[in-house]
Amino acid sequence: MIGLVTGGNRGIGLEIVRQLAQEGHTIILTSRDMQQGDEVAQEMRKAGLDVIAHKLEVTSQDDIGNLQTFVEVKFGRLDMLVNNAGIYPDEGRRFLDIELDLVRYTLEVNTLAPSALTKAFVPMMIAQNFGRIVNVSSGMGQLTYMGGGTGAYKLSKAALNAVTRITAGEVRRYNIKINAMCPGWVRTDMGGRGAPRSVEQGADTAVWLATLPDDGPSGGFFRDRKPLEW
């Protein structure tokens, strides 16, 4: 299958690329820094994996358009889209104190960019009646346990969960599964060195959702391959 992972140059995204490619899939590793993306993809090709880098700043509609054209011309299909790229800019800060511009930008990256990518690639998936979309969300977007602090991030992930349910509902007639997942607290630049989980553990559920069988779930929210409360 052909897959695409955003923010594939480091962290959990890089590991999702590796695991999917190790399963024998062709993966488009996107990175906003093309040099970094190329270097990482080259390393993976040396290890025998079928990984191609492509530029994507997720907030750029021009980049999304160029990527869509690239996928159409080169492969004529896309089977898996993993919306992984994300930011965590307001750790521990009070929502009441942060600038709305920061909230706006966080929603742009964490919620609207995955929405734009889904809109861009769902038509191809409908045409082939097959697609798997994974939105890398967070337990911090769970409304059930939500309290104060880190509001820009929490809001953006809760909204991403809503986007997951809405878009999954709109493609229900097709063999397209759209799910959200939480990787847990993972040792990356975002998660920090003290996090309990490895990138391998963090990537696992995303890889599982990207390769679901036809009778797999859609419109759900998962961690460790198990459903999470919204």
Ligand SMILES: NC(=O)c1ccc[n+]([C@@H]2O[C@H](COP(=O)([O-])OP(=O)(O)OC[C@H]3O[C@@H](n4cnc5c(N)ncnc54)[C@H](OP(=O)(O)O)[C@@H]3O)[C@@H](O)[C@H]2O)c1
């Ligand atoms: N780590 C955790 O504990 C944890 C927990 C729950 C959820 N998550 C979620 O897991 C996902 C990956 O997190 P991570 O820990 O791997 O984070 P990370 O190490 O900070 O990596 C973030 C990735 O997103 C990319 N990115 C950020 N803004 C972008 C933009 N505007 N355009 C394109 N790419 C952009 C980064 O690219 P650059 O290298 O160019 O900056 C990088 O590749 C995120 O959605 C995060 O919210 C992580």
